[in-house]
């Protein structure tokens with residue numbers, strides 16, 4: 247078996263880098279489009295003419311790739327993409343969560359020791375993360391290899407880039423791309439210059455117009471004014487439509503924040519990625535380099551407008567064009583025969599519930615907040631009448647953390663608390679189940695919901711009762727949509743491996759996003775530095 251594997255690996259490298267049979271790719275570019283479900287990618291595929299199309303036309307597309315964890319969100323998703331590990335056991339149990347050991351809310355990449363340099367930044371890094379990434383594995387054997395990360399969101403750039411990159415940069419939501427002293431002692435000159443030329447405030451009078459042909463809009467989207475979309479501009483009368491500008495009364499800070507929700511942010515991110523390649527000579531020598539790119543704006547727009555909106559279609563077609571420019575740039579700078587691309591997403595998302603129900607005619611909706619709160623008050627009331635209090639519960643969102651020492655002293659039985667909360671809260675329409683942690687930790691593959699949630703559980707940190715909504719249901723009210731569940735619309739994402747000499751191919755094998763980093767490691771001939779959950783997809787990439 248070992249010999250066969252080695253031979254397969256050699257053939258793969260020969261195939262993928264056909265022009266340089268003795269060499270590994272000089273540059274691996276990982277592109278994560280935030281909140282880009284497979285069904286959304288598939289829906290717009292025929293309309294793409296730029297970078298998405300190039301990647302498909304020169305790539306092997308895994309049509310059945312899933313995030314095999316339950317709480318699909320940006321921090322955990324990018325952690326998986328970078329590390330090849332499921333997020334739960336590693337302790338990446340959300341973007342933000344209640345840390346029951348520290349007794350406080352925490353952020354997935356927070357690091358009190360990481361300090362801002364001369365560009366404002368929050369205290370963030372990969373330092374407290376329990377894992378390593380494909381970039382770390384590469385740097386361990388080739389310290390001269392270059393590993394960079396860039397995204398609008400700090401957690402995207404940080405999670406993909408790992409413990410030991412040359413640099414991870416991200417937008418600080420205050421007008422600049424930045425980093426912390428975890429990564430560098432001084433801000434590189436090229437980053438300062440890039441920021442000096444950004445001039446975010448010059449966008450104040452810019453209007454985001456829809457550039458998609460009306461016939462394409464009619465074919466791919468619902469009406470521009472669609473109930474359920476969030477109105478982000480001139481909202482005195484509910485009118486979630488183009489054009490979208492910046493309100494005259496918004497101050498500078500608001501403009502610098504809002505720019506993340508305009509297509510230009512993803513263009514800036516790709517411009518910065520190109521700057522990194524040019525300024526650091528990525529892909530210029532035989533030692534492979536890894537560039538991680540997170541395109542975050544799609545997440546904000548999908549949350550606001552839903553995937554079938556004019557806004558999202560226009561944005562995706564713009565990104566399609568920006569990506570083609572970036573690929574052309576790499577051709578000039580590095581030569582596409584030296585580059586391998588991987589395109590995926592950190593998670594998908596539910597369509598607007600109004601689209602799900604009224605257009606797709608499926609069961610779903612928004613959980614009625616008032617009824618939900620009243621029901622929880624009733625459950626707490628039952629606990630109060632039994633035990634005189636319910637203060638032994640710490641609640642964060644719809645997750646419940648028990649204070650077991652207080653419960654012991656009050657002779658509170660966990661099973662009674664579980665069943666009161668379960669019977670009350672599961673009676674609310676749209677709530678599927680309140681799982682106990684014990685139940686999820688023991689989940690088996692016959693129930694994909696609880697099995698995916700298991701990969702999100704940490705034995706100590708996770709809540710004792712975890713709420714899952716019904717498929718098609720959402721807590722968000724009254725507008726917009728979201729993600730977080732183990733259902734396919736959240737977990738099923740694109741996964742495309744591309745290089746200039748690869749013929750287009752679609753594979754239906756069931757694969758997982760934990761396989762991505764392991765495959766990059768295999769392609770570059772480097773071993774993970776720790777146990778991983780994923781497996782290499784190279785044998786599938788070269789299969790007949």
Ligand SMILES: [Zn+2]
Pocket residue numbers: 281320545546549729
């Ligand atoms: Zn999101």
